[in-house]
Amino acid sequence: MPAAPISMRKLKEILRLKYGCALSHRQIGKSLSVSPSVVSMYANRAAQLGITDWPLEPHWDDTSLNQAFLRTKVKKKAVSLPDWARIHLELKQKTMTLQLLWEEYVERNKANHYSYNHFCRLYQAWRKLQSPSMRQNHKAGEKLFVDYCGPTLQVVNPTTGECRTAQVFVAVMGASNYTYAEATWTQGLEDWVMSHARCFEFLGGVPELVIPDNLRSAVSKTCRYEPDLNPTYQQLAYHYDTVVVPARPYKPKDKAKAEVAVQIVERWIMAKLRNEQHYSLRTLNLRIAELLIALNNKPMKKLPGSRQSQFEQLDQPALNPLPSIAYCFTQVKTVRVHLDYHVEVEKHYYSVPHALIKQKLEAHISGELVRLFHQGREVAVHPRSSQAGKHSTLAQHMPEAHRQHCQWTPARFEAWASQIGDETSTLVAQLLQSKNHPEQSYRACLGMLNLSKKYPHDRVNAACSRALETGIKRVAGVRSILEKGLDKQPLPQAQPDRLAEIEHPNIRGKGYYH
Template sequence: MMRMTMPTAPISMRKLKEILRLKYGCKLSHRQIAKSLSVSPSIVSKYACKSAELDITCWPLDEKWDDNSLQQAFFKTKPRLKGFTIPDWSLVQQELRPKTMTLLLLWEEYKERHAEGFYSYTHFCRQYKAWLKCQKPSMRQNHKAGEKLFVDYCGPTMSIVDRSTGECRTAQVFVAVMGASNYTYAEATYSQKLEDWVMSHARCFEFLGGVPEQIIPDNLKSAVTKPCRYEPDLNPTYQQLATHYDTVIVPARPYKPKDKAKAEVGVQIVERWIMARLRNETFFSLRQLNLKIQELLIDLNQRQMKKHPGSRLSQFEAIDKPALKPLPLQPYSYTLVKQVRVHIDYHIEIEKHYYSVPHTLIKQKLEAHASGKLVTLYHQGIRVAVHPRSYREGAHTTLELHMPIAHQKQQQWTPQRFERWASQFGKSTEQFVMQLMQAKKHPEQSYRACMGLLSLGKKFTDQRLEAACHRALATGVTRVKQVKTILEKGLDKQPLPQAQGDSLQDIDHKNIRGNNYYH
């Protein structure tokens, strides 16, 4: 039997050298090299593997590798040795789980053990891939230690009964499965909304005692705002969680169930081994339900697996746990992240409350980070405002420094300030100012009138303004213009009549008709 050999000169020597230059000199990927040279990625992989066999791993090439040497090494056919040893492919798959392990290293160890007859590296890789294709779908993916965490929700829900009313409320069951060990986490939440979704991840990481390299979610709205096979748009709050834990979110492709096969199997197991056992029990709180789920989860993870050695827990502690990233020192706090646009009144809206930003950013798009205590606003990555979080719907939180100058001056005036100013003239002036403000639906609408009234003190003296306001209150005058007329006509200097009815009868003037006029 002959060894497998590479075809004779399928590409030119120039292209062969260019493949080596781009791979070892420019550090390009096989696909990038293939695109640059207009060849298939498999061709690039073939010669890259061959170069590894020949210990060619750098550029420029060593002087011994002239064109003739390359021709002999890459394109010359060689007879195969007889009696080669077939590797144990299941053991190879098991060995590949650690992140640092490579097929090349396993092939070198295999070659040393079977020097009398062994596969070439190319044939070794080809045969391993062929073996993988013959396995069951659940065995096709070779998950690295600590690399992937698959997350999803169960289809069925659990019921929680309100003791006081007897009403039932449904609870969703969140499931997370480690790729390499199948170690499983589950908990119940009241919804699949963003906050429940994100906080389930945070509690899952605490349960694992570390953070995986990647999170593989389905395309639910709390995870992906715009599903796409190639470039899905992640929910910014979910992305912020990944940033905090220094991990990567890689959503499963739509309509590609193999991308999240671990999650599908994990969901099925939780439904059968946890939810089915709880179907006849009654729960009166979410905490009570989760305590029971945790109890059954321990049993599930310690149960012996049929298709893998040991239990999920033993596999996790041996494979996944040592490879997990450490938890961040600062605990995660739920932070709503959303894109907002600045309104014309230089405020943005978060959950029906309004927060101010510098007025120069009107109509600009900002990124808002709203935690339980703070609202932080960013423009083009630069922080532009920070406010304490408020949950008062319809209310405004405004900083004076965010206002235009004209608005800042207006903001300095308050009803209390006008009342204090008016009280300096006297009680009647203070009462008239209060009357002006009470006549309007909003006190701010009367500020201009109040300022106009009080400014009359500069022109006519404080004493005369107080007297004019006293006469205005006594005679039912309600407008500032009428008070000004009293001052201009000097009526403030005249005494008020004792009884309004008697004084009207005693007035004798040529322009006033008497009682006889009407008879």
């Protein structure tokens, strides 16, 4: 390769600055307005000629120096090329850096090695030549990508022969590509959440992040920057102590791992099931589990080992442990307290403290309980009921007046009346029996018993006795007896009917009309 066309003066200046002033090639190039690569080329040739010091020896005049540099060719060092695939896998470790890997590379190749900057450039160039699924650098145990396949599977009802479609849920670990798949009836909230729980059990641990798509079961309100997670899905993340970070809408590259995993499951599992008939979801999932084992143990083309071996080496040791308490599906929804201090959950009504009327609460609905929270504090717990239109009411949630009203029963009124006297008890019993429904007499009974707050029990009992004798059955009549003091006077004697004693032929008498 001929020397670059620079003057002898500039050539000598390169040698002076390098050996006399000990400047770097970049500094020399900036000083002389030449590129660092030109400086490096002439320094290489000078080293071949044995020039390693300044000033030059006397025999190096301009003519001999020019001829020697023209005859000398640049010799490239035989530099050992790093194993980029191994370096790419090493970088998936949480604490690994490219700087540390370069230092280890230099330690193994002390004589000939690349500089750190060139090492980084070569690694980035290698990554660009790989498939798009490898462009994201995923740390071990960090991300789990989840999605559904587009095609569905058929499940045949053995009794009717009816075919029902099943959705296929797919999850893949970012670092190892370890894949999980299962069939569910729907993409609804419960199937979506419970698929995550079964996936965590399959992995034997919990990743730091879960990356879903923006389907309705995961995201209540999509947004490029601040998506609003479904509260039930968020409650699952809280139970497993992980974080849900939805991919941006219409940005499939954010979850490229999931896209590739879905494609692989469709090709290597669903395609093999196309000619098979399954008569229950359970048998279908057992068959998917068999094919999943083969898929994860299949050797990878561009990385060493299989998904299973990569998972055991990278992701499995870095996963967080599963919680000690198994997850139970808990639906979370926002409810408003009605004026009767009840909230409606699945057409059944549950009471809450009456002070929360018109407030918004968060209902956690599990298989057996309905738990109600206000600003993160639990305010009520009820057994879950399937009776539509019915009420579950706790006495401590009611206002004092309502609580006392609920304690009104015929037996309770009769017990209160018996404490005043027998005649009072008899009159109250007659009031309760005078209506088709005892509740219609509660107010009259209460008014009768309230007379004992103003008058002594013996007077009230005497007034009730006079009312029974005279046929009075209203509270106003008994009150009038007390106000006029008639309870203290003897009852009026019955007057004899003197007309009945008269006998005369012109008086027909009442028997005539019979």
